[in-house]
Amino acid sequence: MIITALRNWQPAPGELVEWRPTRAALHAAGAAAPDPDPGTFLQDNHIRGIGAAHRTAAPHTAYLAVGTEVDGVLDAAAMSRALQRFVRRHEGLRTWFTTDGITVTRHSIDSDDVAFEPRTVGNTLGGKVFREYALARFSAEALATSWPGFVLGAVAGADSFTLYYACDHALSDGASQALVLTEILDFYANENSGRALSPFTSAATGGFPDYARAEHALAHSFDESSPEIVEWVETFRRHGNTMPRFPLDLGLAPGTTAPMHAIEFDLLDATGSAAFAQICRAAGGRYLAGVLAAVAITDLEIAGRREYYGMTVVSTRGLGDFLLSQGWLCNFAPLSFVVDDRASFTELVARANEAYDRAIRLAGAPLSSVLSALLTSGADPSAVLTSPNMLSYMDFRRFPGAGTAPYERGMLFTGEGETANASMWFNRDANHLYLGCQSPSTAFAQRQLARYHAHLRTVFATVAAEGDYSIAADREVALARHHD
Structure with a gap:
């Protein structure tokens, strides 16, 4: 699929x-x-x-x-x-x-x-x-x-x-x-x-109304002094009280959107994906940690972002017996970690892995409790109640239908409306690792994304082929290296 x-x-x-x-x-x-x-x-x-x-x-x-x-x-x-x-x-x-x-x-x-x-x-x-x-x-x-x-x-x-x-x-x-x-x-x-x-x-599978009741009960157990809420607020404040945005200017005025254009391309074939997984494990991280490290390096070398700041999707099916349930069973959590004090991809993987571990923990706080705390902390509602730039990862090899003909032939789509973001969906299956990006369709945004995605592909390809990627200490050096 x-x-x-x-x-x-x-x-x-x-x-x-x-x-x-x-x-x-x-x-x-x-x-x-x-x-x-x-x-x-x-x-x-x-x-x-x-x-x-x-x-x-x-x-x-x-x-x-x-x-x-x-x-x-x-x-x-x-x-x-x-x-x-x-x-x-x-x-x-x-x-x-x-x-x-x-x-x-x-x-x-x-x-x-x-x-x-x-x-x-x-x-x-x-x-x-x-x-x-x-x-x-x-x-x-x-x-x-x-x-x-x-x-x-x-x-x-x-x-x-x-x-x-x-x-x-x-x-x-x-x-x-x-x-x-x-x-x-x-x-x-x-x-x-x-x-x-x-x-x-x-x-047996849990019913979604049971999940909703569990979420409401969980929300009552959190307040502004809960460690997860405190860390959410501190992370948000440390990044200017704004939701994560795509690292490059996409040319849209605040509050405006453009029709969505879907971008898709392969990052690694089956051989490269297996090599990438082994490199991540040896460096002390899961596959997703390697994805995060590659994105963080690209953000640094293309946009000069010393610290990666993003928002990811975390499954909440573990809140009860909901592993096989049909419903909207996920939460969101911030990801942040410093990038420019590491010399290479393999040095960064463990830190990215720790950041994702924190995100899993922070996703235990219901979003209603989080947003209330952010607003109470003095954050601008227009900055809080907006769609963040997202990063998601799914491994389609892990679902029950994997290996069957109908599943392997399957295609999953989303509605195509308007967006101001360039959220990235990284997906792995038996054949490849590929990226889907829902992006603004304007010519300026597409030029910016072409630059970014070309650099991202270089990072992944280098890691898979050479076992590592040296992080450029100087942004101009990084850009020059990319264009050579």
């Missing part, structure tokens, strides 16, 4: 099939009373954002989607039953939210009322024509402000089919998307041919 841009999805022509709730299921959802269980902080904030966008008629792009190619003739009835079992297994997918702009109210449909049926809606020529159809469906239907907040569909061919799933981000995250089609297809094989379920599909 890879994370890629929607433009790279090229399904073949075929018959369009959609799975929708039965009339009885929709009636049950419509009659459902408000649920006393809360949503999470991220969910509530997201739903308020959807409401604000709806009032301005802005298109919905805050969804995640995944697609793959499956061998065999599509059995639409078996897929209906598989989807029903999948949704009944994950309580978070039986929920939706309403808001008046301030208060967010959760609703849920009973498990026994969940049922789906297939609907053939025509044929598609595939390629761009299909992508436009799918994009319109994602934007209109993968909305957590009604049930269901997700869509499932297929393009059925003579002896294979494309299967796709899209879900509002309020109900999903990257790890959930890497799990979803493997699980649905496992249920499908069981319904279609009687094949036994895999251990991960038959295992």
Whole structure:
């Protein structure tokens, strides 16, 4: 499975099939009373954002989607039953939210009322024509402000089919998307041919409402004197009371955004990635520590940043029995470490590893508690309540479907709206380490990013080929070396 841009999805022509709730299921959802269980902080904030966008008629792009190619003739009835079992297994997918702009109210449909049926809606020529159809469906239907907040569909061919799933981000995250089609297809094989379920599909999994309750309870255990909160505030203050930004000027005025352009490229092939991993271990760090060290070196040599300062995504599935749950199960944490007092990549790896260990610890503080403390400390709300430049790392070799044909053919997409950042998603699989960057589409921003990414590629390639990378003591020397 890879994370890629929607433009790279090229399904073949075929018959369009959609799975929708039965009339009885929709009636049950419509009659459902408000649920006393809360949503999470991220969910509530997201739903308020959807409401604000709806009032301005802005298109919905805050969804995640995944697609793959499956061998065999599509059995639409078996897929209906598989989807029903999948949704009944994950309580978070039986929920939706309403808001008046301030208060967010959760609703849920009973498990026994969940049922789906297939609907053939025509044929598609595939390629761009299909992508436009799918994009319109994602934007209109993968909305957590009604049930269901997700869509499932297929393009059925003579002896294979494309299967796709899209879900509002309020109900999903990257790890959930890497799990979803493997699980649905496992249920499908069981319904279609009687094949036994895999251990991960038959295992118990925690419900997302349980996670939300655990998060709220955890938030009550933190205050401004909690060590994690104190360190968050100190880190923020040490960096000018601002969220992390891309190290180079992208040419956008404060508060402005531009349409997002997806940048993708390989950093290391399978051989280089294995060598990089071994070098990181020998230097005292995990693979991600090496990624952070390479980024920090690039920030220093391209932008003159003596100290790396970034924001990363940390899984919170360990808050309970949520390893296999569908939902938005992550938190954010700052990363910072000094770079320019080290002479080489291998000297920096252990420090980057320590920084990530701190980030894991700081991610134990719920974001609601953190933001409250930052605002109380005197930070400008406009600097706190803004999207930071992010760095994320996922190893797709570690998911249950790895090695199976549908999983390896899988493509994961995100909605493509507007951005002021150039966040970086580093992803590793059996074939390569590659980078995805969601960036402003302006010509100036793209020129800046081309410079940055070229230097980053040089750092990774040098480490993998030579076993280390010498950090230039002088920025001009670094730039000159890069251009030679």
